[in-house]
Amino acid sequence: MSEQVAVQGQTKQINLLKVLGPVHVWALGVGIVLVGEFMGWNYGVGKGGAFGALISCWVIGLLYTCVAMIDSEVTSTVAAAGGQYAQAKHTIGPLMAFNVGLYLVLAYTMLEAGDVQVAGQLIQIGAGELGHDIPWEPFTIVCLALLAWLNYRGVFMTLTVNFVITAAAFLSIVILFIGVHPWNPTAVLLHQHLLTDLPYGWLGVLASLHFGIWYYLGIEGTCQSAEEVRSPGRALPLGTMTGMITLLIAAALTWYIVSGLLPWEYIGWDAELAPLFDAARVLGSPWLTVILFVGTLFSAIASANGCINDAARAWFSMGRDRYLPSWFGAVHPRYRTPFRSILFLIPIAAVFALYIPLAQIITFSILSGLLNYTFMPFNMWKFRRKWPLGSIQRGYEHPFHPLPAAVLLVLCVATFVAVYLGYGRQLLAMMAFYVIASLWFAFFRYRYVRRGDQFTMPWPRPQGY
Amino acid sequence: MWTSLGWIAWAVSAVLILWMFWDFITINRSFGEDVLLSSREGVDELFGESSKAKGN
Numbered sequence A: 001m002s003e004q005v006a007v008q009g010q011t012k013q014i015n016l017l018k019v020l021g022p023v024h025v026w027a028l029g030v031g032i033v034l035v036g037e038f039m040g041w042n043y044g045v046g047k048g049g050a051f052g053a054l055i056s057c058w059v060i061g062l063l064y065t066c067v068a069m070i071d072s073e074v075t076s077t078v079a080a081a082g083g084q085y086a087q088a089k090h091t092i093g094p095l096m097a098f099n100v101g102l103y104l105v106l107a108y109t110m111l112e113a114g115d116v117q118v119a120g121q122l123i124q125i126g127a128g129e130l131g132h133d134i135p136w137e138p139f140t141i142v143c144l145a146l147l148a149w150l151n152y153r154g155v156f157m158t159l160t161v162n163f164v165i166t167a168a169a170f171l172s173i174v175i176l177f178i179g180v181h182p183w184n185p186t187a188v189l190l191h192q193h194l195l196t197d198l199p200y201g202w203l204g205v206l207a208s209l210h211f212g213i214w215y216y217l218g219i220e221g222t223c224q225s226a227e228e229v230r231s232p233g234r235a236l237p238l239g240t241m242t243g244m245i246t247l248l249i250a251a252a253l254t255w256y257i258v259s260g261l262l263p264w265e266y267i268g269w270d271a272e273l274a275p276l277f278d279a280a281r282v283l284g285s286p287w288l289t290v291i292l293f294v295g296t297l298f299s300a301i302a303s304a305n306g307c308i309n310d311a312a313r314a315w316f317s318m319g320r321d322r323y324l325p326s327w328f329g330a331v332h333p334r335y336r337t338p339f340r341s342i343l344f345l346i347p348i349a350a351v352f353a354l355y356i357p358l359a360q361i362i363t364f365s366i367l368s369g370l371l372n373y374t375f376m377p378f379n380m381w382k383f384r385r386k387w388p389l390g391s392i393q394r395g396y397e398h399p400f401h402p403l404p405a406a407v408l409l410v411l412c413v414a415t416f417v418a419v420y421l422g423y424g425r426q427l428l429a430m431m432a433f434y435v436i437a438s439l440w441f442a443f444f445r446y447r448y449v450r451r452g453d454q455f456t457m458p459w460p461r462p463q464g465y
Numbered sequence B: 001m002w003t004s005l006g007w008i009a010w011a012v013s014a015v016l017i018l019w020m021f022w023d024f025i026t027i028n029r030s031f032g033e034d035v036l037l038s039s040r041e042g043v044d045e046l047f048g049e050s051s052k053a054k055g056n
Helices: A022-033 A043-075 A084-091 A094-129 A137-153 A155-179 A201-215 A219-228 A232-259 A275-283 A286-320 A339-355 A358-386 A403-448 B002-030 B050-054
Strands: none
Touching: A022 A155, A022 A219, A022 A232, A022 A286, A043 A084, A043 A201, A043 A219, A043 A232, A043 A358, A043 A403, A084 A094, A084 A219, A084 A286, A084 A358, A094 A137, A094 A286, A094 A339, A094 A358, A094 A403, A137 A155, A137 A286, A137 A339, A137 B002, A155 A219, A155 A232, A155 A275, A155 A286, A201 A232, A201 A358, A201 A403, A219 A232, A219 A286, A219 A358, A232 A275, A275 A286, A286 A339, A339 B002, A358 A403
């Protein structure tokens, strides 16, 4: 079939396979993110208390709603792998595109490393519960190898598996919610005893925004599948917006359950890995404990799976445009996947997963994600100014422009302040890294970029040109 | 049994990684760079095949 690419001296084009629908887009976005409901968000409780974490859940939820609205509109017009990288290339320019591409690759590769590290440690914890002491490293590596193999073999199976395990993980949260008898809030839950005032005031609430990102980090990854979706103009906005709604529900349920079963000092404790799992253990039901253990493990695996997919697409797109060596822009002739990019990024994720502490890895991921969100308002303003409504066909037009872009920018700045409060050195080191990378691109790499090939969408000349 | 699970995990990882490398080398030898790098951005329909029938 697709091996027959060279016919009588003529080279047939091999593109990524267009086989995905809205369900796969949902599975990609929610799959990457849902792990953030099972772990990570709880460190925000340590900064701002339970109510502080709830406020950050709402505020960051608003930030990501703006991200989803903006992304859905722009991506519904740019059917290209690389997501925001391809958007930046069309609306702003090569240097911004290079930086956005790097933000994407680092955000997803670091998150992938954190996910497989957590998956290995969860298996170790599960074995420990049964009275067996085993190392976590082999299970981290086997998760990474299995997911890389799945991604290598094809996107349809990869995201179908992601749909199944993501849906199962989401269902485990719903089952736990039913298990705490929400129809009788005082029967099992102890909100009236456990909830306190803000322990560190509003400064603590501001600091907790950093960890509020966990509830939703990665939903923007849906647009990396743009080139593999059958109808990107329709499927991407539908998959992204339904994914965001799913996450808002999951975040609300998670906070409600955990804050009603565990004291805030324990939830926000540095050594607390999986608050939903612990909430199930507190209930004393073996069934709920097993279901939440499986849900937590599935969420970590689904996230790593989606991250391998997205990091490889971003790297592949940059290679194809010669922002990186063009060697990375290869597509597997049989499986139609960016196989060189997938293989190249796996050892990097493995090294970070095995040797770097989880908090450091995730901070790299959050910072890269945050830089990406800060680019989006500028992208949106330029996009609407250059191609106003009606000038090109859009699958989705977000309402109230420029309000979402302005709100997004303000919330990004507030979150940068929050990150600076806890991880100032990492933030500055990360900024220095991107400045050095930008200098390398401008002075050593840009000469290889084919400038005439950058603009690939069949759009009219932008207004003002 | 539990200790051997770790070794099984290492073995499965090795098999999967070796298979990917074997396939990677085979593909690179069987196909030229002009074929492998032939993918192009911007050749897709935004609204799928159905939009053609509706005249979008």
